[in-house]
Amino acid sequence: MTKSLALIFLAGAACGAQTSALERQLEDVARVATAMVDGDACQRMVTPRALAYMTKRIPRDQWAAADNYDVDDAAFIAVKKTLIRLSTLADFPLDVNLWLPAPGTPPRVQVAIRNRNELSQFWEWGLLSQEMFPEMRTVLATGARVTVKREPGLISVLSPVRNSLGEIVGVVEAVARLVPDARENVK
């Protein structure tokens, strides 16, 4: 093996080690999130009026659902604070997002809380709700944790959120970028 090939191998191994360490920490955060996030509060978060507007069609106004989007302050703040605390468990920048089922057929999902770095492998900027992602459907149906590496440089771990009845009512996405970008999403 030449010296340069050896360096490439070592760099690749270091990168792989970094990825698996990051993935392990995200797994831990997601696991703790399932224990800590209050599913009942999550279910109270988006107001009934806002949910109704998500499926309402207002002629000549494509922004009606967004303009009427609203949340219950107390529920939002309580859950967001939990998500922020969870993001401090790792030693690198990460976000813990909350996803909830959204009204619509076929099944849809909505991001309900995002955090400082605005990282996600699922959210498309500006959309109030999106078609259900297969990985989230799996989490909602089975309660299993799912690791997603769809977008290069990003790793997400999805984990279930349960309410007091033991029902799975949402999904947390613990997500980080392998190489943080200080200016990404400041726009």
Add this chain to the structure above:
Amino acid sequence: MSNLRSSFGAAALLGFAFAGGCLALDLRALPEFFRPDPFGGVVASDGNGAQQLHAIHLKAARAGYVSFHLIVNAEPGQQYQLSIDSPLPADLYREWFHFNQPDKTYYPDALIPTRAPYRSRMPEPDNNIPKQTAQAFWVDIWVPPGAEPRTYRGEAKLDGGSARSAVPVEIEVLSADIPDSDAVTLDSNSYGTSWMLDQYPKMLARLRSGDGGEDKLFGLIHKYHQMFYDHRGTFHQLGYGHAGKVAPEFAPWLSGSGKAKHIASWDWFDRHYGPLLDGSAFKDSRRGTKPIPYMYLPVNPEWPASFLWWGEPGYQAEFTNVLREMERHFREKNWTSTTFEVFFNQKKRYKGFNWDGDEIRFARDNDYLLEYHRMLRAALPAASPVHFSMRADTSWSMERQFDLLKGAVTFWVAGEGTLSWYPDAIVKLKQRGDVVWAYGGTPAVQSASVAITLNPLRSWIGGVEGFVRWQTVDPGPDPWFALAGGGETLVYPGERFGVAGPLASIRLKLQRNCLQDIAMLERASKTESRVRVQEEAVRLYNGTHLVDWRNTRPALLAKPVLEWNNADIGDALTPFEAKFAVIEPDAWLRVRDYALQGGGRAQ
């Protein structure tokens, strides 16, 4: 840009090879509001009947610019050389013809600074326009404050071997000076700096790779401020995202938590903002140095205090500690000429926070602004010479907010359309000491050139003190060969042309010239009857009376705000907007003639 008085010498002329021989060659001119197309005509939205001119005569006040287009008409393959002999400083720009996707038509807009003599061939090699027969240039003539009032004569010259053409240029300089300060602050808004890394990949390569290079970024930011300042405008860059992330160049760096949270480093902040706040960034401007009048602070629900502590003592402790340190730092630096804006841009639809800071629609969200105002007062000394101001951008519920937030919000940026429903509110807000601006968009390139004058004029007539174009630095993925209208940009990245900063657009130049005229009208209105001056200006502009520029309350206002939608608002605004739907291409030139007469008299 160089003063082009010294034209080109005989030796240079002889040394220039004219491979094109004696193909037809013709130099013409057009007034600034009539944009040329690349085929020898004028773009349709500026008036098909416009004639290219053999000579140009312009009246000018001092301490300002006059402008016009030059058009080189030539057959394909023709080489040419363009120069200007001007006794006044002249800046020459090549006009880039953008292929505009919305209507599949060419429009000139980006202006590439060009040294005279300019040598090229038809078609312009890099613009790549099939069957191009006309290349356009923008000429800015600077009339210095001390210029002697008289007629200055120069000439634009086109040389193509045996064929030659010239356009005599006469500038009649009046004794009036254009006031330095504007009646309407035209603000260009933007968000963050990631777009700079995208638009300047070579210049910011080190920064992109995480290998230092921040000085290049600071320098580039300053270039954008300089560009807008030189065009009588201001530039805003919001430094945080919808979930509170702050880019490192927009805020002092913090450390600690709770009571221990404090500012750890001013280094990047001072290198970024220092030259803007003391005015030294503008030392090379013909307008002289001046600190920027306004800037966004990075304050948001997640900075400087962590949202984790919202509603707890730790939130106020973190907020107060940092804002107090900021005030002290600004005071020690003597940064007392700038208004530091505490502005909340987040919207709950983007899921970062539970309340709207921007364009509040739900009444209870106002409580958060009141709470921040309370904390701000607790943080700042009452008699500070540093100007902090709570700013609110408002649309849906502005009438309610004007009352509810009295004394808390002192800087209002209101949607131009809905603000027209409350014309008396502007006077009341100003009487209590608030600053009132309006906001809106930017006319796309396919609009008539004169459209860029409407927002400044309407602001001045309505009494608002500023107008924000909400996004002005996003030319889209391919501005050069597939422009998406250009409605979100007034400048273009210069890197493609070896320029380490932004390129001005024709629309930005037209806006600057319009602001010069409004400054003249404003001065006239202070020495004569304001109503008479404004009445005459609108009559010349579009044949209206002042009363036509005042909107009335629509029936929609009887319904609760949460029952309105955008279609309702559009319908309610239609009768008012219809008065301004069609403006003649030379409308502003008529207003300018009046401004030059009135301004001269007033002085």
